[in-house]
Amino acid sequence: MITNYHPFPVNDNGHLEIGGIDTVQLAEKYGTPLYVYDVSIIRQNARDFVNTFQNLGVKAKVAYASKAFSSIAMLQVAKQENLCLDVVSEGELYTALQAGFPKERIHLHGNNKSQEEIAMAIENKIGCIVVDNFHDIKLIDALTKQNKEKIDVLMRVTPGVESHTHEYIMTGNEDSKFGFDLQNGQAEEAFKLIQNYDSIQFKGLHCHIGSQIFETEGFEIAVDMLFRELEKWKTIYNYTPEVVNLGGGFGIRYTKEDKPLPHHVYVEGLVKSVEKHTKALDMPMPEIWIEPGRAIVGNAGISLYTIGAMKDIPGVRQYISVDGGMTDNIRPALYQAKYEAVVANKANVPVSNKVSVAGKCCESGDMLIWDLDVPEVDHGDVLAVFSTGAYGYSMASHYNRIPNAAVVFVENGVDKLVVKRETYEDVVKNDLSYE
Numbered sequence: 001m002i003t004n005y006h007p008f009p010v011n012d013n014g015h016l017e018i019g020g021i022d023t024v025q026l027a028e029k030y031g032t033p034l035y036v037y038d039v040s041i042i043r044q045n046a047r048d049f050v051n052t053f054q055n056l057g058v059k060a061k062v063a064y065a066s067k068a069f070s071s072i073a074m075l076q077v078a079k080q081e082n083l084c085l086d087v088v089s090e091g092e093l094y095t096a097l098q099a100g101f102p103k104e105r106i107h108l109h110g111n112n113k114s115q116e117e118i119a120m121a122i123e124n125k126i127g128c129i130v131v132d133n134f135h136d137i138k139l140i141d142a143l144t145k146q147n148k149e150k151i152d153v154l155m156r157v158t159p160g161v162e163s164h165t166h167e168y169i170m171t172g173n174e175d176s177k178f179g180f181d182l183q184n185g186q187a188e189e190a191f192k193l194i195q196n197y198d199s200i201q202f203k204g205l206h207c208h209i210g211s212q213i214f215e216t217e218g219f220e221i222a223v224d225m226l227f228r229e230l231e232k233w234k235t236i237y238n239y240t241p242e243v244v245n246l247g248g249g250f251g252i253r254y255t256k257e258d259k260p261l262p263h264h265v266y267v268e269g270l271v272k273s274v275e276k277h278t279k280a281l282d283m284p285m286p287e288i289w290i291e292p293g294r295a296i297v298g299n300a301g302i303s304l305y306t307i308g309a310m311k312d313i314p315g316v317r318q319y320i321s322v323d324g325g326m327t328d329n330i331r332p333a334l335y336q337a338k339y340e341a342v343v344a345n346k347a348n349v350p351v352s353n354k355v356s357v358a359g360k361c362c363e364s365g366d367m368l369i370w371d372l373d374v375p376e377v378d379h380g381d382v383l384a385v386f387s388t389g390a391y392g393y394s395m396a397s398h399y400n401r402i403p404n405a406a407v408v409f410v411e412n413g414v415d416k417l418v419v420k421r422e423t424y425e426d427v428v429k430n431d432l433s434y435e
């Protein structure tokens with residue numbers, strides 16, 4: 001076992017295993033770089049959230065934020081686990097439809113939804129649209145005027161909470177591109193506007209304060225802010241929400257510095273805060289919806305690379321380069337994100353060296369890990385980076401015309417290719433000649 005948090009055993013050959021399969025064999029069979037997910041961990045994460053609500057007897061929806069990792073196979077697993085689905089674009093919605101995801105369990109987000117996106121959502125009768133701005137409301141009204149059936153809508157608001165996370169992944173603060181502002185009266189204005197539209201069924205409020213959050217305090221403050229507004233709406237408009245959606249953002253462990261709470265603790269914190277307010281205001285308990293992305297897939301995924309060139313700068317550092325990098329994991333370059341890793345074919349060999357792991361892109365910032373402890377490494381060794389299941393594949397790019405890596409699912413000793421590795425033909429497939 002590597003650690004409690006990276007629950008991947010080492011087999012008799014000294015190789016790291018995932019889901020009962022030797023990672024070195026996976027690297028040989030499918031090539032590298034390779035994303036590998038242990039599906040049983042995805043299922044366990046989903047069940048932790050769903051079961052906690054059930055055990056507390058609270059009506060809830062757990063929507064998987066598919067931006068973290070969207071593919072047909074992944075959305076089929078989400079469907080099997082009875083999750084709902086958060087999509088933020090036509091592409092994510094299209095993937096969900098291709099996966100046969102139940103349409104009524106899909107929720108559409110986005111701070112700049114196009115007319116086509118909203119039309120696609122309405123035509124497919126998805127479960128709900130989360131309106132983010134006045135433009136959304138106008139588009140929905142224009143597209144649903146003739147409809148007999150109402151479309152369920154939540155309103156995303158920015159509660160003015162600054163979560164303790166990287167600036168780029170903080171979203172619930174006042175100066176944010178997302179949602180209606182609670183403080184300056186925008187949310188109330190939107191609420192009044194929506195009441196005029198017969199085709200819109202207003203279900204309640206949504207907020208998302210940020211991502212990779214390790215405490216419940218930020219969520220509790222957000223709930224306080226929502227209910228401060230809801231108290232006003234109850235008094236003035238006699239309104240009580242059917243749904244309160246508190247978004248995602250539940251943190252995971254990338255390195256030993258990260259101390260996430262168990263999933264049930266986040267859920268219990270949210271439920272307690274909402275209960276406190278509904279009791280005080282004598283309101284019925286609304287359904288609580290959440291949207292975890294990273295906490296469903298993050299720790300279930302690892303990335304396998306082959307080690308190639310090495311550069312030793314005596315007294316400075318030793319670089320080892322791998323056959324992927326910022327094209328399959330932009331997070332270190334974008335957020336200075338940190339990861340842990342092991343040499344998968346030498347998983348039991350004591351560490352003796354410090355190296356820094358470089359990607360292969362023509363960019364000095366293309367570094368995956370600084371100062372990693374490893375045993376003696378050779379060209380051809382396989383490096384396994386942990387906790388790469390969220391925002392890796394989904395944020396991949398073709399920089400330097402590098403094809404996207406493949407994705408393999410493993411579960412109970414069986415491996416299955418679920419996203420094919422791109423070919424060079426794929427890379428040039430939309431290029432047209434100018435000759």
Ligand SMILES: Cc1ncc(COP(=O)(O)O)c(C=O)c1O
Nearest residue numbers: 065208211248249291292293294
């Ligand atoms: C509206 C919304 N919901 C859910 C998520 C998922 O966040 P996470 O992957 O941190 O759970 C995000 C991304 O931060 C988001 O913007």
Ligand SMILES: N[C@@H](CCCC[NH3+])C(=O)O
Nearest residue numbers: 067169211212331390391
């Ligand atoms: N993509 C980001 C987080 C943003 C999530 C979406 N609002 C990450 O890798 O951490």
